[in-house]
Amino acid sequence: MVDQNLKIKAENLSIWFDKIHSLKSVNMEVFSNEILGVIGPANSGKSTFLRSLNRLNDLDPKFKIQGHISIEGKDIYRDIEAGHLRKRVGMVFALPIPLPLSIFENVVYGPRRHGIKDKKRLENIVETTLKEAYLWDEVKDRLNNPGMSLSGGQQQRLCLARTLAVEPDIILYDEPCSGLDPISTAKIEEAMLKFKQKYTQILVTNNTKQAARVSDRTAFFLMGELIEVDKTQKIFTNPAHPKTNDYISGRFG
Amino acid sequence: MKYNPYQSEKIAFRLLFFATVLVILPVILIVFIIIQKGISAISWEFLSTMPKMGMREGGIFPAILGTVYLVTGTLIFALPLGVLSAIYLTEYAKDNLLTRLVKLAIINLAGVPSVVYGLFGLGIFVMFFKFGASILAGSLTLAIMVVPIIITTSKEALDSVPRSFREVSLSLGASKWQTIRYSVLPHALPGILTGIILAISRAAGETAPILFTVAAFFIPKLPQSIFDQVMALPYHLYVMSTQVPNVAENIRYGTALVLLVMVLSMNFIAIIVRSKFRKKKKW
Numbered sequence: 001m002v003d004q005n006l007k008i009k010a011e012n013l014s015i016w017f018d019k020i021h022s023l024k025s026v027n028m029e030v031f032s033n034e035i036l037g038v039i040g041p042a043n044s045g046k047s048t049f050l051r052s053l054n055r056l057n058d059l060d061p062k063f064k065i066q067g068h069i070s071i072e073g074k075d076i077y078r079d080i081e082a083g084h085l086r087k088r089v090g091m092v093f094a095l096p097i098p099l100p101l102s103i104f105e106n107v108v109y110g111p112r113r114h115g116i117k118d119k120k121r122l123e124n125i126v127e128t129t130l131k132e133a134y135l136w137d138e139v140k141d142r143l144n145n146p147g148m149s150l151s152g153g154q155q156q157r158l159c160l161a162r163t164l165a166v167e168p169d170i171i172l173y174d175e176p177c178s179g180l181d182p183i184s185t186a187k188i189e190e191a192m193l194k195f196k197q198k199y200t201q202i203l204v205t206n207n208t209k210q211a212a213r214v215s216d217r218t219a220f221f222l223m224g225e226l227i228e229v230d231k232t233q234k235i236f237t238n239p240a241h242p243k244t245n246d247y248i249s250g251r252f253g
Numbered sequence: 254m255k256y257n258p259y260q261s262e263k264i265a266f267r268l269l270f271f272a273t274v275l276v277i278l279p280v281i282l283i284v285f286i287i288i289q290k291g292i293s294a295i296s297w298e299f300l301s302t303m304p305k306m307g308m309r310e311g312g313i314f315p316a317i318l319g320t321v322y323l324v325t326g327t328l329i330f331a332l333p334l335g336v337l338s339a340i341y342l343t344e345y346a347k348d349n350l351l352t353r354l355v356k357l358a359i360i361n362l363a364g365v366p367s368v369v370y371g372l373f374g375l376g377i378f379v380m381f382f383k384f385g386a387s388i389l390a391g392s393l394t395l396a397i398m399v400v401p402i403i404i405t406t407s408k409e410a411l412d413s414v415p416r417s418f419r420e421v422s423l424s425l426g427a428s429k430w431q432t433i434r435y436s437v438l439p440h441a442l443p444g445i446l447t448g449i450i451l452a453i454s455r456a457a458g459e460t461a462p463i464l465f466t467v468a469a470f471f472i473p474k475l476p477q478s479i480f481d482q483v484m485a486l487p488y489h490l491y492v493m494s495t496q497v498p499n500v501a502e503n504i505r506y507g508t509a510l511v512l513l514v515m516v517l518s519m520n521f522i523a524i525i526v527r528s529k530f531r532k533k534k535k536w
Contacts, residue, residue, distance in 0.1 A: 054424060061348060087426030097417045099436060110425035113435065159421075166425050 005032035007170065007200045008053065012067035015048055017060060022048045024224045025067065033196055037215025037232060038204045041247065044221040046204045050172050053202070054089040055082050071170070087114065090168035094175040096155035098147030103139050106147040106158055110166035125165050132195075133161035134187050153184025160191065171195065173203045177210065189214050208248050212236050220244045284517075287509050294507025308471060308493055309500050313508050315475060319483030320457055320515070322476065323467065326392025327399060327456045328449070334396070335403025335452075336445060342404070343411040344433050363401035368461035370398045375465035387480045391467025398462055399452035406451065410444025411437060443530035447523045454519035458512065460487040470496070486512045 008030035015023035023045045030036050038046045048057065055076060057063045069076050076085050087110075098106050107126045108116075116122060126143065130136040135157040139150070147158055156176060163171060173192075177185040192201060192214050205211050211218050212232060219229035220241070228241050239245045298312055305311030346352040374394025384390040414437045422432040460468075468488035476483045490508045493500045 056420060056424060059420065059423070083426050083428050086424055091424040093417070093421070093424075095417070097415075097421050099418060099421060100440060109422070109435070110427070113422075113425065113427040113431045162425065 006030075006072075007032045008069070008071050010049075010052075010067065010069045013049070013052065013069060014066040015045075015052060015057065016062075016064040018062040022224050023052070026226045028219065028226060028229060030200060030202060032200050033198075034216040035192060035196060035201045035203060035214055036229075037211030037218040038202060038221065039206075039208050039211050039218060039247070040221035040227075042206075043223075045224040046219075046221045047174055048224075049221065050091075050174055050202060050204050053170070053172055054086050054091055056086075056091065058082065087166050088168050089170045089172060090163035090166060091172045091174065092156070092159055092163055092176045094178050096152060096159050096179070098150070098155050098158055101147060102144045103147050103150070103158060104143040107162050107165050109162060114166065126161075129161040129164040130158075132164055132191065133157040134191055135161060151184075153180050153187070156180060156184065156188065157191075160188065168199070170200045170202070173201065173205075175204055175206055178206060185210070208236075220247060222247070284513070287506055287513055291503060291506030291508075291510035294501075294503040295510065299504075299507060300511070303473070304471065308489075308497050309504070313486070313489060313511065315472060316484040316486045316489035316508070317511065318475060319468075319485040320487075320512075322388055322483055323391050323395060323463065323485055324453050324457050326388055326479070327395040328453065330393055330396035331399050331403055331452060331456075332449060335400045335448075336407050338400075339404045339407030339411060339445075340433065340438075343408050344429070344437070359401050359404050362397075363405065365398075366461075367398060367459050368464075370394055370462040371465050373397070374462060379466055385480060386465070386467055386469075386482050388467055388476060388483055389479045391463045391483075391485075392479075394462045394466045395456045395459065398459065399456050402452045402455060403445075403448050406448025407441070407445045410441040410448070413444065414440045443526050447527050447530075450519050450523040450526070454516040454523075457519070458487055458516045460491055463488060486515070 006029055008028075010026055010028040013023055013026045013028075014021070026045075026049060028049075038049065040046045051057045052065065052069060053076070057065070065077070071080070071085075071088070074080055099109060101109065104126055107129055108122045111122060111125055116125075127136060127140075130139065135154060138154060139145075139158075147155065150158060156179075160176075177188055180188070189210065192203070195201060203211065203215055215232050217229060218232045218235040220227045220235065220239075220243075222243055227244055228235070228239065230240070235244060236248055239248070300312060300317065301314050302312035303314060342352065342355065346355075371394065374390055374397075378384045378390035378393050379386055382390075384393075418436045418440070419432055422436040423429070427435070463485055467482055468485050469482040470484075470492055472482060472484060486508065490505065490512060493505050493508065
């Protein structure tokens with residue numbers, strides 16, 4: 001059952017890129033240790049919503065925001081410095097993006113930037129996180145090979161391990177399996193389900209079946225608006241809004 | 254005669270090919286003639302001794318040394334200025350009027366004729382700052398000339414690093430500077446290096462900017478400080494070809510050969526660095 005501790009709260013969140021209104025007064029609550037699935041067609045604002053939670057939208061000079069986002073009661077734009085926020089809120093991107101470094105250096109990129117220099121400690125981090133991401137057995141003998149030499153699925157698990165290495169308590173996934181084969185997808189999903197003990201997770205996905213498989217609650221976005229959010233089972237069997245029904249039954253999108 | 258598209262295409266191809274060949278012809282001819290006429294002058298003595306008999310005999314050592322000093326001095330000023338402003342412009346600057354003005358200024362700076370730089374250097378560094386005709390004044394003048402080259406190539410190199418690298422680094426909680434330092438600069442470095450090498454070869458080969466600011470006709474001793482004048486290869490070549498009567502042809506062409514080898518080998522290194530980088534690049 002979902003733990004009812006409030007983790008993230010978005011109030012009247014509106015986002016513009018120049019004149020394009022990408023997110024229209026979204027109110028959303030995310031609870032500790034749940035997996036929130038976010039579905040919706042392209043340009044529905046689901047990635048924009050996700051990227052506002054770790055303030056990655058800030059990089060776009062055209063970005064404008066209204067409303068509030070808070071994590072455990074702290075406003076992420078006023079009470080927390082962006083670097084500290086991103087350390088707590090990890091992100092896995094749609095395409096696996098290993099930095100052009102070795103497997104080892106990819107994992108310790110975050111920890112090194114946060115000042116960890118001790119070799120033993122770094123080695124520990126690499127082993128623990130790669131095991132958590134189900135990659136350790138496949139790469140333990142070649143940690144010094146370039147991260148880009150791995151297959152796509154392995155690269156994405158490497159990116160997951162890299163995210164875990166900075167010890168976040170929230171993980172955001174931006175269509176993490178869109179380029180992966182079913183086996184790699186299964187491994188990522190298995191990791192996500194296991195992570196529920198430690199992390200709060202938000203999964204943006206184009207694959208409605210994936211949301212149905214792993215998420216506790218599911219949110220449906222359309223044209224920048226949050227249409228509805230409810231228990232996953234309810235969304236997929238008896239949604240309150242007809243548009244949600246149309247989308248999950250494949251009538252559009 | 255009936256119009257035949259395949260026939261006219263053939264003619265067009267030949268024309269294009271001919272134009273392309275014409276481009277490389279002068280380069281080959283220049284290199285060939287200079288080597289043919291100058292190679293007989295090249296010896297260890299020519300490279301390492303002072304000129305004698307009013308430059309009609311002896312070596313060109315002070316001119317080589319002068320050019321090396323000038324290039325070094327130029328880099329000391331232009332390298333940090335160019336690379337740092339390129340980093341600022343690509344990574345930090347907001348797209349506002351000032352930034353656009355700066356970018357426009359850089360493009361225009363690259364198009365200013367080199368003799369104008371010389372005159373500017375004379376006015377500012379030699380006279381206003383009272384550096385006199387000196388290595389310092391010459392280096393600063395050359396530095397202003399090559400800064401646009403370094404900025405433009407560095408900017409290109411920084412822009413070619415994928416945006417996703419920056420996003421990944423930031424998403425892991427790294428600061429903006431850490432992101433630049435560890436995820437952007439290492440991958441832009443070969444491109445930046447290419448620009449620096451091109452700037453070196455430009456600074457080594459230019460005559461006009463050093464004409465009023467540093468170059469000496471002939472100095473019997475080597476420079477002692479940055480406020481001394483020096484001889485420099487391009488100016489030495491000009492002097493020997495136009496100002497001194499009866500200089501043996503092979504000494505003139507020998508000097509040209511040395512300058513040419515210095516500049517071309519710099520460009521060659523730049524090409525190698527760039528192609529190595531392209532092969533390694535996997536994104």
